[in-house]
Amino acid sequence: MEESSFETILFPSHGAGGAGDGDGVGHDRDPAQPGYFRDLHLDRIAATATASRPDGQLGVHFSRRLHDADHITYRQEVFADLDRPAVRRAVQRFCDAMGEVRADRDRARDRRFPQEQQRWLLDAAVRYCAAVRELSDGLGSAGATARGFRALARFLERLLASAAYLELEADAARVAAALAAVRYRVHLRGLHVTVSSDDDGVDYSAAVLATFERFAQAPTDARAEERDASTQMDHVEARIVELVARLPGQASDALQALREFCVDHRDFVDPTVERFDREVQFYLAYLELVAPLRAIGLPFCTPEVGAGISDVHACEAFDLALATKLVPEGTEVVRNGFSLAGAERIIVVSGPNQGGKTTFARMVGQLHHLAAIGCPVPGTQARLRIVDQLFTHFQHEDALAHDRGTLEDDVVRMQEILAAATSQSLVITNEPFAATTLEDARFLGRTTIERMTEIGLWCVYVTFVDELSSLNHATVSMVSTVVPENPTARTFQVVRRPADGRAFAVAIAEKYGLTYPQLRRRLSA
Amino acid sequence: MKAHLLHPSEDVDWGTPVAPDGSLEADVLQDLHLGDLCAAMASGDPLIDDVARRILLGSAADRRVVQYRQAVLSDCIAHADLARELYAIATDAVASEKQVWSFLRTSPSGSLHRSVEVLEIFVTVLRRLRATVDAHADEVRSEGLVRLFDQVRDELDDTFFDAVHDHLDRLRFRDGVLLGAALGPGNRGWRYVLRTPDTRRRGWRARVGLGPRSSLGFEVPPRDEAGQQAVGALRDRGIALVADALSRSTQHILDFFTMLRAELAFYVGCVQLREVLVERGQPICMPELAPSRTVQCSARGLYDVCLAVRTSAQVVGNTVHGDGASLIMVTGANSGGKSTFLRSLGVAQLMAECGMFVGAEAFTSSAARRVFTHFIREEDEELASGRLEEELARMSRIADAVQPGSLVLVNEAFMSTNEAEGSEIGRQVVRAFVEAGVRVVFVTHLYDLASGLAGDPHVHALFLRADPDHPGRRAFELAPGAPLSTSFGPQLFDRLGAWGAAPAHVPASGAPEGGL
Secondary structure, three states, X not given: OOOOOOOOOOOOOOOOOOOOOOOOOOOOOOOOOOOOOOOOOHHHHHHHHHOOOOOOOHHHXXXXXXXXXXXXXXXXXXXXHHOOHHHHHHHHHHHHHHHHHHHHHHHHHHOOOHHHHHHHHHHHHHHHHHHHHHHHHHHHHHOOOOHHHHHHHHHHHHHHHOHHHHHHHHHHHHHHHHHHOOEEXXXXXXXXXXXXXXXXXOEHHHHHHHHHHHHOOOOOOOOOOOOOOOOOOOHHHHHHHHHHHHOOOHHHHHHHHHHHHHHHOOOOOOHHHHHHHHHOHHHHHHHHHHHHHHHOOOOEEOOEEEOOOOOEEEEEEOOHHXXXXXXXXXXXXXXXXXXXXXXXXXXXXXXXXXXXXXHHHHHHHHHHHHHHOOOOEEOOEEEEEOOOOEEEEOOOHHHHHOOOOHHHXXXXXXXXXXXXXXXXXXXXXXXXOOOOOHHHHHHHHXXXXXXXXXXXXXXXXXXXXXXXXXXXXXXEEEEEEEEOOEEEXXXXXXXXXXXXXXXXXXXXXXXXXXXXXXXXXXXXO | OOOOOOOOXXXXXXXXXXXXXXXXXXXXXXXXXXXXXXXXXXXXXXHHXXXXXHHHHOOOOOHHHHHHHHHHHHHHHXXXXXXXXXXXXXXXHHHHHHHOOOOOOOXXXXXXXXXXXXXXHHHHHHHHXXXXXXXXXXXXXXXXXXXXXXXXXXXXXXXXXXXXXXXXHHOOOOOOEEEEEEEOHHHOEEEEEXXXXXXXXXXXXXXXXXXXXXXXXXXXXXXXXXXXXXXXXXXXXXXXXXXXXXXXXXXXXXXXXXXXXXXXXXXXXXXHHXXXXXXXXXXXXXXXXXXXXXXXXXXXXEOOHHHHHHOOOOOOOEEEEXXXXXXXXEEEOOOOOHHHHHHHHHHHHHHHHOOOOEOOOEEEEEOOOOEEEEEOOOOOOOOHHHHHHHHXXXXXXXXXXXXXXXXXXXXXXXXXXXXXXXXXHHHHHHHHHHHOOOEEEEEOOOHHHHHHHHOOOOOXXXXXXXXXXXXXXXXXXXXXOOOOOOOOHHHXXXXXXXXXXXXXXXXXXXXXXXXX
């Protein structure tokens, strides 16, 4: 059964809402962002995605998790449609055009001379009509299948058939064509300005160019004049246009028609169309963010989500915030996966420092958040739970400023989390209880994991205490790895088993591809 | 209208940097001492130096283009004064344009004023070019110069000079500025065109079309400064149209002279190099470039031009019969002229490929399109393992770039490991290169490598040996000969007095060789 109305591209009809309550830890600097946002570097992802989009409302949709699988699917459908070039092109062109419409309308309001204001308003109307019609045609011919786009398409069909729209479109086209046909001459001699109508004559600049074209060493490209819309009409220009409006015939008719158009059509933008333009930016912003990553082959997928699923996994995923930083630098992005099945709940990550442990933990948190706002997630495949709460427990530099000691602060924060968490919650914790003796860390870590197991919550626990990884049936051990031949080189792979030391026995010439068989291959390619 | 003296139909790529640091071309430039060759061609003219580098190391010309250049070069050698005069005309044109003050270039009237001044200078130089071409039209034979001369006579005719005169007159705008326009965005005027300012004596009203056409006007009051500025801006818009057209026109003429100057620079450089070599009694010849599918390399009296222009002494030439040999392996004593021979071959190949004469009595070689060098780097005094990696990395980059027919010159590679390993790597590299149709000339002290290849039935190789003490042979002269198992190093070591004394005698190349 198709829904009959269209309100927003972000939620199914009558389904707006979906705030996640009680998330995070105490550091709520920005009330619009959950407490875990900064620890998981989701703040960077949101900031990068929204950087070129001044609409302050956009950030909310990046921070507010959805708790209803149907709402998530609604957005996943839109994302999937936008991955099809035809749909994406139609939407992108529409949004670009609406940006121009806004700019034109601002000019129609702000400019000094009526002749100038009127023309900008007409421009806005022409662009608006074209944009709406193109979007409707584009969605139709692209065969968009998302519920959101199908409802939008039906809405646009009705709008385009309405009398008000049809009149606007016809008037705008007629007046614009009349104005485009106006030609006039200006003769400047000292301070005398004379205006007359223009018939085709000789373009003297072209005549000069033609004389010397024989010396051109490369073909000269035709130079299109693009008028700078940022500068305004001055009073001499305004006076000239006034006189053009009095030239008998075509010119005066066209400018009279323009005045009438502006009286008849003041506010022509439909509010639902305007809202769609604003809200679809959420999708476009995310797709633009991931585009350079996809371009070099980093995978993204639509995750399978559900509140009740117990087997979760992700394959070849990565830290999105880190990847957006590394890819422009040309640095390789290491992909990692994880999988929890049956009674497994807690991934204990250990291994050498600087080996990618924190990045791995962050990645798991990001995947859950991104999936919950309906976005495609890094990885070739993912199956993730809808969690009721998401907590992070990271070491903060400013934690030292608290009057409680660092360790005490750690413990208190962990207590808060364990008090609030349920079996549906996800906790990402990075080296808790590091500011103490190994003996203490063992004890605190063991009791924490035991309590977590009792609650039945889901957790990634980064620690230097190896033995926590095999504490009970809920824990799974993963380790960061090094290059076996060179223990100082990290692979940034975090794997479920310890690495098996593969012997490094590659001849030095082989490294440079200079052995006979290698060279034969290279030279025959 | 294009000079096209270096290629019958295409423009030379003047824009891409030549032999940027770290490139394979930079290695060739350094290893073959091409700077000395370019300096001799330039004789103090930095443009010639630059052009010579570009042509020697730039993209390869095919055999048809080489013949085209050889013909132009023959004309230039036969009429050296004409070549120099044409080069001087182009140089003067470019230089005088630079001297016209570009003050106020940003304002349309300033730009127009400058363009008019530049155009007046160019007209003078173009008349001089026309006169020179008229005076020497009968002397040139080559396709390139004949066509250039024809173009000059066709394009720079009286009609052209009259039209220029007419423009220079109109551009004073004695009757104000007349613009055509349409209503653009914001109803502001746009798509301005300048209507012909007719300087013939006609009634003012008729000229601006006030007869049958209706017109309306106003006058900006003298006290309205903003209004005056606005009228000035509009007037500038009109002038800008033609100022832009005129500045593009003068730029076209400048581009033409710049191109002509660059193309002639190459030939003037060749003429100057020839004069230096002739003065020193060194032979030169026009080489024969065989098709690249053949394997030819034979020379008589082949010497290193770079060495010849650097030293005052007579430079020894070598004779090579290398037709059919994909590999030329050079072994033998230190200071025996091996590196110099390797360079002479590389320099001659590059000169031949760009249409120049070469330093030899006779020289025939298959077109290689590209030449690569892999020379031992004296400055690398690092750990042996680091040096080997550096050498391998360079060889790997060459492997990325070689094509069938390419010429690879290797000087003492893989010496930074022990002989067995170095030889093994070398053998594999050489075999793979040769089997892929790459021509290799390899100077080595690695007896194991050389003798191994000598016994390889798959590789058609020519073996040359430096043997300075051989009776009846000049110093630094190489002769065919299989590799000898003992190096001359110990003798040399003894002769030079172990680590004590300075060398009593080095080859004129001055470049120490590896192996000590």
